[in-house]
Amino acid sequence: MKITEHIERAKGKTLFSFEIIPPVKGQNIQKLYDNIDPLMEFKPPFIDVTTSREEHIYLKKESGLLEQKITRMRPGTVGICASLMHKYDIDPVPHVLCGGFSKEETEYVLVDCHYLGIKNIMALRGDARKDEAFFTPHPEGNKYANDLVSQVNDLNNGKYLHDLVESQHLFDFCIGVAGYPEKHMEAPSMDTDLRRLKQKVDAGADYVVTQMFFDNQKFFEFVDKAKSMGINVPIIPGIKPIAVQRHLNVLPQIFKIDLPDDLVKEVDKCKTNKQIKKVGIEWAIQQSRELIAAGVPLVHYYSMGKSDNIKAIAAKVF
Ligand code: FAD
Numbered sequence: 001m002k003i004t005e006h007i008e009r010a011k012g013k014t015l016f017s018f019e020i021i022p023p024v025k026g027q028n029i030q031k032l033y034d035n036i037d038p039l040m041e042f043k044p045p046f047i048d049v050t051t052s053r054e055e056h057i058y059l060k061k062e063s064g065l066l067e068q069k070i071t072r073m074r075p076g077t078v079g080i081c082a083s084l085m086h087k088y089d090i091d092p093v094p095h096v097l098c099g100g101f102s103k104e105e106t107e108y109v110l111v112d113c114h115y116l117g118i119k120n121i122m123a124l125r126g127d128a129r130k131d132e133a134f135f136t137p138h139p140e141g142n143k144y145a146n147d148l149v150s151q152v153n154d155l156n157n158g159k160y161l162h163d164l165v166e167s168q169h170l171f172d173f174c175i176g177v178a179g180y181p182e183k184h185m186e187a188p189s190m191d192t193d194l195r196r197l198k199q200k201v202d203a204g205a206d207y208v209v210t211q212m213f214f215d216n217q218k219f220f221e222f223v224d225k226a227k228s229m230g231i232n233v234p235i236i237p238g239i240k241p242i243a244v245q246r247h248l249n250v251l252p253q254i255f256k257i258d259l260p261d262d263l264v265k266e267v268d269k270c271k272t273n274k275q276i277k278k279v280g281i282e283w284a285i286q287q288s289r290e291l292i293a294a295g296v297p298l299v300h301y302y303s304m305g306k307s308d309n310i311k312a313i314a315a316k317v318f
Helices: 003-010 030-042 075-090 103-116 146-154 190-203 215-228 247-255 259-269 274-292 308-317
Strands: 016-018 047-048 056-061 067-072 090-096 120-124 174-181 207-212 235-239 298-302
Touching: 003 016, 003 030, 003 090, 003 174, 003 207, 016 030, 016 308, 030 075, 030 308, 067 075, 067 146, 075 090, 075 103, 090 103, 103 308, 120 146, 146 174, 174 190, 190 215, 207 215, 207 247, 215 235, 215 274, 235 247, 235 274, 259 274, 274 308, 298 308
Parallel strands: 016 047, 016 298, 047 090, 090 120, 120 174, 174 207, 207 235, 235 298
Antiparallel strands: 056 067
16 A cells, blocks of 8 residues: 555554665575564554665785775665565565666666555665765766656656657556755755755655654754645654664764754763663654654654664554
8 A cells, every 4th residue: 555545544643664774685584574573563554675875895806906896785675575565464665766776777676666566665866875975876867866756757657768668557656755854964955955855746756754853843843844835745754763872973973963952961871872772762752752742644763673672662652
């Protein structure tokens, strides 16, 4: 079922969902299931499966010199989606990226998803590769997420690349896109970023999932502003519980978000990571309760491959 249909069917009840990251290649998929299993009792209507950018690796040649190669360390997004449908009878949402893919390759991914019966696609630009200062699009790929949304929407209308086929059989993907309550790091202003978000919705996006945030006020202001600009699709808040001291530095650095001073002070008081995890869980519970009281359609959790803290939150909230 489409995410928008799940939301409609819930008739105002807030739903629970989460995101998983494919394992590093070489690992067993069982580890992924072990983290999903404890969350199934909260009846998520869907699970998002991320796609990672490709990265540089260095291989030692016989001569002793290093050879640089590009590889994807966490492949398998669509395969994992198929396995989730099979194992849990749940709607998976594969993340489809502009970065690293030609439009041709993207079309093949979408055809695979369609054949598998996947109903939802999260359309994202992707971040810059680790070795790049700025995002560089694939020479034959989509530059911005709104271009990717247009490609998916074209397929929904039977339009393949190169106008090669006249299809009577249309795709019908529900399309999600990313939104940023604290502005995307590259956007010159919040208003510009929201205009770009509106472009994605106008291109065919059906719902928005936000970047993680720790201050609900920022989310509420973002939603108000988005609505005033004519963005009328569901906006789903994304929540990540703090789990270790390092998060205080890396989350603002990677995602260009602020952490509220009250949260930082609570974490600073902790002596162990176990205590920090507890603070993170408590904070996320409060955030989730306030969001639910405000009537959000869903609360979406960034599990980052670990389910114990998400389970502790969901047990109190759902
Ligand atoms: P866009 O919407 O294309 O925006 C990127 C920047 O360009 C913004 O600053 C925007 O204001 C600007 N912009 C947009 N359109 C235009 C235009 N037409 N002209 C000029 N400027 C424009 N990353 C991954 O690699 N894998 C994942 O699985 C993944 N999942 C995510 C899930 C969620 C819910 C979120 C919020 C993010 C996720 N990301 C993921 C991170 C995301 O790829 C990055 O934040 C990326 O930098 C931007 O992606 P976007 O789709 O928002 O890009």
